[in-house]
Amino acid sequence: MKITLIGNGKLGKHFYKVLISIGQIQLLEWVVRSEKECKTPEGILMTNKINQHEISDIYLLAVSDNSIKEVAKLPPNDSLVVHTSGAISLEEIGRDRAGVFYPIQTFSEESNINFSKIPIGIESKQIQDLIHLKKLTKLIGTKSFLINSSQREHLHLAAVLVNNFTNHLFVEADIICKQNNLSFDLLKPLLKETIEKLNNLSPEQSQTGPAIRNDSETISKHIKLITKNRLKEIYKVLTSAIQECND
């Protein structure tokens, strides 16, 4: 299977690593924004031009959401262009053959990602192009599931809630720990249990704490302890939201 990878941001770098690790995948080139052509240590051509002569089975776009539409125009006519974003609908891509390969994961530059554990949402304009997308997930060693653009946008929103927003709460907790000479590590078994609970209980069943107990004394104490207005706001709105769920 021939692939051209486009983009070398965080996601692009993670895709590069996994693609070159699979024997049955031939990474034709890695298209990046750079002045000069060069070769990666693994011998892959890094270039800013897409080779229009040797056609890849998939042109895999790991570029920012607002570049997808433009970059999607560059691969050879009639080739299959596949983006990896949660937010861009397939209709927005002005090509006959277009698809989506959406990994439900968070990618930081320094983290080690095991692609074989990531569910991949796939979609394509032409039904027969699903074969390529399924083959790629199979080669990566993971499972794909069919998802339409509307479902994908909603799943992306859900992913923002459970990862981005959750992580911000960790940032705030980390600041509170530091200000009080406490190690954030003290919270790690709690974090682990927060996730592991969900193996047996639904999120709704897992809810504990002062908000769901309507423990107004503790809630007032906490609001007084918080020094940042923005965090007070977060505390209040999430407390109200938990209490409304319980009504």
Next chain:
Amino acid sequence: MKITLIGNGKLGKHFYKVLISIGQIQLLEWVVRSEKECKTPEGILMTNKINQHEISDIYLLAVSDNSIKEVAKLPPNDSLVVHTSGAISLEEIGRDRAGVFYPIQTFSEESNINFSKIPIGIESKQIQDLIHLKKLTKLIGTKSFLINSSQREHLHLAAVLVNNFTNHLFVEADIICKQNNLSFDLLKPLLKETIEKLNNLSPEQSQTGPAIRNDSETISKHIKLITKNRLKEIYKVLTSAIQECND
């Protein structure tokens, strides 16, 4: 070591399970709000009266925050009363011998809790009572750390952020998944990575997503997708908070 356990809510039940599992601990009785005395399957007396004759080394209070002050008055004079709450300061307990044994964990009735993995924050009015608290953590097989009441209140606040609020975001994500015929399980590898990332990166370094990228197009799309006003509010305030961190 003789212990009297008071309270049979979620935390009380988990404490009961761990205390009866330890050979060197003698659970004298389990004091609960019930009309009739009875025995547990393990032969422990469940009663609503505290035995004033046989004194325990520790009277362990697993009762709601707003009952602690009252219940703390009931054990025999000069005995050591220890509460397990994150929010009640030691000064509020009107006894000479009082302590805190605060497990940094979330306790749902149906979850299996491994106490040996839970850090326990301990504090006592009399220095010599720390010996009893340290002995109890040792028997349970976990580690304790000294923490004063102010630090503990802040740690409890941090725990609310990383567990209660995080879990509410899971509740909202679960609802979005259900409304779109998607399984919440699709998000579980992402949840796992959200926590595992923190083994190598700080929460600040782990932040990803449209807010930190200032991807206003995706942010507007998400706000349009959200049907509940409260969730719109949560989305906006957390997005602003993430962006302010990045300023």
